[in-house]
Amino acid sequence: MLNNCFDNTVYSEFIGQDKTRAAHYAALLRELETLVKDSHFNTESPIKILDMGCGDGRFAKFLKARFGDKVAITGFDPAHKLIEIAKQSASDINFIEASAQSFQSNETYDIVFSTLVLPYAENTQSLNDMFAAAHGHIAKGGHFISVTFNPGFIPTGQQDAPNRSFERLANHRIRINFLSHDDPNKIEVRADARHWGKKPYEMAARNAGFRSINWKLLDVTANGSDTAETHGIVTSRCPYIVLDMQKPREISKGLLGAHTARTARDGSDIELG
Numbered sequence: 001m002l003n004n005c006f007d008n009t010v011y012s013e014f015i016g017q018d019k020t021r022a023a024h025y026a027a028l029l030r031e032l033e034t035l036v037k038d039s040h041f042n043t044e045s046p047i048k049i050l051d052m053g054c055g056d057g058r059f060a061k062f063l064k065a066r067f068g069d070k071v072a073i074t075g076f077d078p079a080h081k082l083i084e085i086a087k088q089s090a091s092d093i094n095f096i097e098a099s100a101q102s103f104q105s106n107e108t109y110d111i112v113f114s115t116l117v118l119p120y121a122e123n124t125q126s127l128n129d130m131f132a133a134a135h136g137h138i139a140k141g142g143h144f145i146s147v148t149f150n151p152g153f154i155p156t157g158q159q160d161a162p163n164r165s166f167e168r169l170a171n172h173r174i175r176i177n178f179l180s181h182d183d184p185n186k187i188e189v190r191a192d193a194r195h196w197g198k199k200p201y202e203m204a205a206r207n208a209g210f211r212s213i214n215w216k217l218l219d220v221t222a223n224g225s226d227t228a229e230t231h232g233i234v235t236s237r238c239p240y241i242v243l244d245m246q247k248p249r250e251i252s253k254g255l256l257g258a259h260t261a262r263t264a265r266d267g268s269d270i271e272l273g
């Protein structure tokens with residue numbers, strides 16, 4: 001069921017000035033720029049990008065302005081109001097009102113990404129659906145990059161990121177308070193989401209068919225800067241993480257048995273939720 005707390009102009013306006021979301025976008029941009037430079041993409045034709053749960057289309061529009069004809073972008077979101085906003089002044093981006101469960105396309109995409117959408121999967125089926133949708137719409141060798149809640153994050157009840165405080169709820173849930181830019185004591189929007197553990201994410205990714213799963217901690221500082229490369233940050237203090245998964249170029253027996261890829265600063269010490 002759609003969480004309607006975002007389906008309004010208040011949320012869209014909030015995100016427009018938001019340092020935390022700017023840091024999420026900076027992290028995504030860094031990942032996308034690395035991929036766009038990757039030689040396996042055919043530079044003759046535009047790189048096809050799908051924004052799953054694109055909200056008001058803010059980041060899709062930013063990408064289009066940055067990469068121009070090098071990219072062809074589609075974004076979808078089930079929130080009617082947000083897609084209406086997205087469609088304004090965006091004739092060069094294809095915005096569609098749909099959910100991960102209902103989105104259909106004859107295209108396959110080189111890159112699918114999502115920003116803070118996976119936590120709004122209410123149950124395991126819905127989480128599986130999101131990964132399956134991403135996998136189903138990606139070309140072989142393509143990537144699914146997602147910014148989501150760090151499974152190892154422990155809310156302090158304080159402002160753990162600019163304009164955000166978090167509360168731990170029962171049953172693996174988390175409350176996000178989007179705090180006013182003018183008055184940090186005022187909550188502009190409140191959302192309850194699922195604080196998924198590492199295991200359910202990786203199960204859903206593997207069930208969908210992804211075989212290479214990389215976790216990159218995302219440290220959103222008081223300035224909203226993205227310092228994901230920082231060494232030694234305390235895992236439990238990082239609200240966010242970047243997940244990068246690849247669809248195998250060829251499905252082989254070897255790949256089916258492969259372990260998920262992990263690097264030294266990928267958050268592999270994260271507790272499973």
Ligand SMILES: C[S@@+](CC[C@H](N)C(=O)[O-])C[C@H]1O[C@@H](n2cnc3c(N)ncnc32)[C@H](O)[C@@H]1O
Pocket residue numbers: 002003006015021052053054055056059076077078079082098099100101114115116117120121
């Ligand atoms: C926190 S907002 C993030 C919006 C946008 N990605 C951004 O960066 O501003 C979460 C979004 O997930 C969308 N969403 C919720 N359930 C979804 C689903 N099943 N499929 C696709 N999007 C979904 C909501 O409509 C909402 O726009």
